[in-house]
Amino acid sequence: MSDAASTEFEALLRRALTPVEPPAELGARLEETLTSISLAAAEELESWELSAMRDPRNWARPAAAVLAGTAAGVALVVLRTKQRSKQRRRASKNVVDLAERTLHDALNEARRLWP
Amino acid sequence: MVDPDTAEKAAVDAQFAELYRQHLRDVYSYAYYRVGDHHDAEDLTEQTFLQAYRHFPRALEESGGRPLRPWLIRIAHNLAANHYRDRSRRPQTHIDESTVLPATHTTEDLVEGRDELKRILAGVQQLPDDRREALIMRFALGMDNREIARAMGRTDGATKVLLHRAIKQLEGIVDAKAKGGDR
Numbered sequence: 001m002s003d004a005a006s007t008e009f010e011a012l013l014r015r016a017l018t019p020v021e022p023p024a025e026l027g028a029r030l031e032e033t034l035t036s037i038s039l040a041a042a043e044e045l046e047s048w049e050l051s052a053m054r055d056p057r058n059w060a061r062p063a064a065a066v067l068a069g070t071a072a073g074v075a076l077v078v079l080r081t082k083q084r085s086k087q088r089r090r091a092s093k094n095v096v097d098l099a100e101r102t103l104h105d106a107l108n109e110a111r112r113l114w115p
Numbered sequence: 116m117v118d119p120d121t122a123e124k125a126a127v128d129a130q131f132a133e134l135y136r137q138h139l140r141d142v143y144s145y146a147y148y149r150v151g152d153h154h155d156a157e158d159l160t161e162q163t164f165l166q167a168y169r170h171f172p173r174a175l176e177e178s179g180g181r182p183l184r185p186w187l188i189r190i191a192h193n194l195a196a197n198h199y200r201d202r203s204r205r206p207q208t209h210i211d212e213s214t215v216l217p218a219t220h221t222t223e224d225l226v227e228g229r230d231e232l233k234r235i236l237a238g239v240q241q242l243p244d245d246r247r248e249a250l251i252m253r254f255a256l257g258m259d260n261r262e263i264a265r266a267m268g269r270t271d272g273a274t275k276v277l278l279h280r281a282i283k284q285l286e287g288i289v290d291a292k293a294k295g296g297d298r
Contacts, residue, residue, distance in 0.1 A: 009286055010254075016235040017254040022143035026157045030135065030164055 131171050135164060138184055141256050142191055148251045149195050151240065159198065163191040185265035188252065192266065231289075238288040246281035253278060 139160070146159040167174070167190055174186050239247055245267070252258040252266060264274040 009289075010282065012231060013235055013250065013282070013285070014254045016232040017148060017239065017251060019140055019144045019255055020147045020156075022139055022160065023153070023157065026143070026160060027139065030139070030161060033165065033168070 127172050127175065130175065131168055134167075134171075134183055134187070138187055139164075141184060142187055144255045145188055145191050145251055146195070148239070148255055149191070149248065150198070155198070159191060159194055162194050163187065166190050166194065181265075182262065184256075184258070185262045188256070188258075188266040189268070192248065231293075234289050234292045235285070238285050238292065241288055242281060242284060245277060246284060249274065249277050250281050250285065 142163050143156060143160045146156040146163070147153065150156055150159060167187055174183060178186070239250060242250070248267065249263055252263045258266070260271050260274050260278070263269075263278070264271045267274065267277075269277070
């Protein structure tokens with residue numbers, strides 16, 4: 001087979017083996033796993049003995065747990081907001097409308113994580 | 116003062132969320148073309164990310180800043196191999212073309228080249244495992260030789276030869292099918 005034919009075959013191969021979009025349910029399930037990262041940090045806070053909180057030397061640990069939960073939560077807000085970007089683009093009338101929808105989506109996600 | 120371990124974990128979790136966002140489609144595409152079935156591909160993708168999460172901190176340390184996609188695909192490859200060993204079965208021979216081709220190709224593509232694309236997809240499934248995987252990584256995931264070599268644990272040179280032979284063998288299979296009228 002000539003080089004040109006070989007290149008043409010590779011182009012066909014690229015079209016045949018096109019990337020496959022994962023089902024939305026799969027993304028949702030995996031997101032739950034990531035959310036559990038955030039929840040694990042929150043549980044660490046809840047299980048902290050209230051009596052220990054009277055001693056200021058013990059305040060660093062729960063504060064760090066809040067920080068961990070917040071950082072993981074921020075990652076999730078970004079993740080979920082980006083995942084809906086295609087839907088927003090389709091629904092938007094123009095760039096300003098798209099920006100408003102993106103902000104609205106991000107705020108809704110933030111409210112879900114930090115009610 | 117912030118507990119350094121907890122703060123570090125939060126940073127690692129955020130990096131993992133980014134890795135997941137960037138490569139969910141890659142892992143799912145690899146899994147789908149590897150096992151030929153959406154249900155098994157979902158399971159394989161989920162297990163890949165769960166296992167990746169467990170070993171992510173070490174992988175980050177050892178990567179030296181290199182991309183982690185080959186590492187993710189290698190996890191998927193190992194899990195798929197275990198899957199077949201446990202169930203004593205080979206990959207599905209028929210990719211569900213109805214769910215792949217119409218959803219990802221233009222109407223013109225479908226009219227002009229659908230039969231040829233079908234023959235190619237069927238031919239890919241007939242290749243030996245290592246050649247099939249190399250083609251999936253190159254053409255479905257767009258990985259370069261170096262990335263494929265890392266994912267497959269081979270040298271760059273051996274990977275180049277593997278890809279060349281895979282394409283030649285597939286061309287032969289597709290030609291034979293076309294001449295034989297898809298018998």
